[in-house]
Amino acid sequence: MKLVTKLMTGAALAVGLAGAAHAESHGGDPVKAGFIYVGPVGDGGWTYEHDQARQAVEEEFGDAVETVYQESVPEGADAERAITQMALSGADIIFTTSFGYMDPTIAVAEKFPDVKFEHATGYKTADNVSTYSARFYEGRAVQGTIAGELTESNIIGYIGSFPIPEVIRGINAAYIHAKKVNPDVEFKIVWAYTWFDPAKEADAATALIEQGADVILQHTDSTAPQAAAQEAGNVYTFGQASDMAEYAPKPRVSSIIDNWAPYYIDRVKAVMDGTWESQSVWQGIGDGMVEIGEITDAVPEDVKADALAIKESIASGEYHPFTGPLNKQDGTPWLAEGEVADDATLAEMLFYVEGIEGEIPN
């Protein structure tokens, strides 16, 4: 048993240490902004964009700000330790950049009332906790339009990370718009249960391709599915969170890019000015938080025009991706003709719309 205990301790330690801190600091007595990342900054996707925004904050304020970050922090209990550590080290504002940090953020915030917290993609706020998120589903509507028109097998593969509202909204938005342009379209959804595991993401993409999918949408953070699609040949993909332009013009035909920089600069400035207040923001294409990466020439002109048209109408606020008539998966009515989904429902969306097959795991 001694050996077993030893191995277990080893493993536990390893989990704790795996997210070793990398820090950068500057002189003076600046405002200290901390960032907790779920993946490595070099993931080429989600965390990469958060780190670009962190660098933008440094560039904007120069010596007036000091930023620190910790990468590859596991979601769940260990996150609480990492956030606490950052608060103890004197951070004035801490951005926790993944859904799974929601409860740890709230718990740490209670212990540090003078520190401001910003939690991405969650829905719990407090006096010193704001939430911010992007309306990624707006981008998914554009992707769905392109995907529905490009597919020849009428099978679109979707790699989901975790069955949480943010991901399910994306699936629904993509499905609704693919269906609109191609009534025969079918979605095959694979849950990877990870945000970042290149080998697993590649396997998921391969499994979907073997099942006949010729367009792959991903809601995981690495570029591995793009590489798998490229190897398979005639498969289209979209960049996720980051542009992933190295796979353009094909397989990557467009992308959703998260642009956090303006928000981060704005919030750090609010801390400097003493005007920071708890809030809950949700910005989309119109505000610039969600950007659509270049649609490449691998996409026919008319498809590209359709995609850009829908992007424009979403940006101007003229069109909402969740507009009735829409039914839930079981056929019960959800939105009546012309009715638009309210944010509260969207924020807690845990159901598929009518037409998607399969069950959401819980």
Place this chain on the structure above:
Amino acid sequence: MDSINPILLIASLMVASTPILLAALGEMVVEKSGVLNLGVEGMMITGAVVGFAIGVNTGSSSLGFVVAALAGAGLSMVFAIITQLLLSNQVATGLGLTLFGLGLSSLIGKPYVGIKAPGFAKLDIPLLSDIPVLGPILFRHDPMVYLSLLMVALVWYLLTYTRAGLVLRAVGENHAAAHALGYKVVRVRFMAIAFGGAMAGLGGAYVSLVRVPQWVEGMTAGAGWIALAIVVFASWRPWRILLGAYLFGGINVLQLNLQAAGSTIPVEYLSMSPYLVTILVLVIISVRGNHGAPGSLSRVFHASH
């Protein structure tokens, strides 16, 4: 539910399992010599980045694999010197090696993010690969898959039937006795550690050159820890390592395929199952009281003790 093509499934599970098979086999030899090296993940990721960098720069994946093995072995020598000559704690040093490897790899890998890997040709063995069913499963892989299987047989043979294997096991079971008989305990362990490092390096390079194939920071994503678990699961026996690696890799691939095919089996149970089986095996071997672990595992050896 659509059907899954079992031939494609088995073929892709062999590919998915090869990295952990290589790394676990190497670690098993290390542990057989009485050393616990928890740095497998660090050596794998170093092998992944070095193999990829060499592959990209020379255009030859084979050369990438060779250099990745050397890099893994080189990194493991740091561990060997610290634990065998300076007599430090193996658990702590191994963990340190993992952290060091992760950091080093992201440093080396910076210029290689987003670059495509050179191809690695599959062996399309004429005639044999055309055999129905068996052909695609057995005879259409890349050389590394065959090498990994060959290594299992080789390690098994060496450990069981040769004098060198006997000495290695003697050193691992009771280093004081082996020392008294005149065997060079430290030298044997150095060689075992180097072998383990080289195998981990190969496993890592397989991820970055064949399986994914590209360089992404932290891309081994815990495969090294699974390799360590497989060694325990296999009770330090080579053929069981093969079984364990294919089980772990296989269930992962299977559950993704089942989902893609629209199966209604809950994903969570499938994802859990390899870990549940490992825990079960651990419980069984501890109830039996004979876990098959080498007697001197992770104990510090000094000739004067």
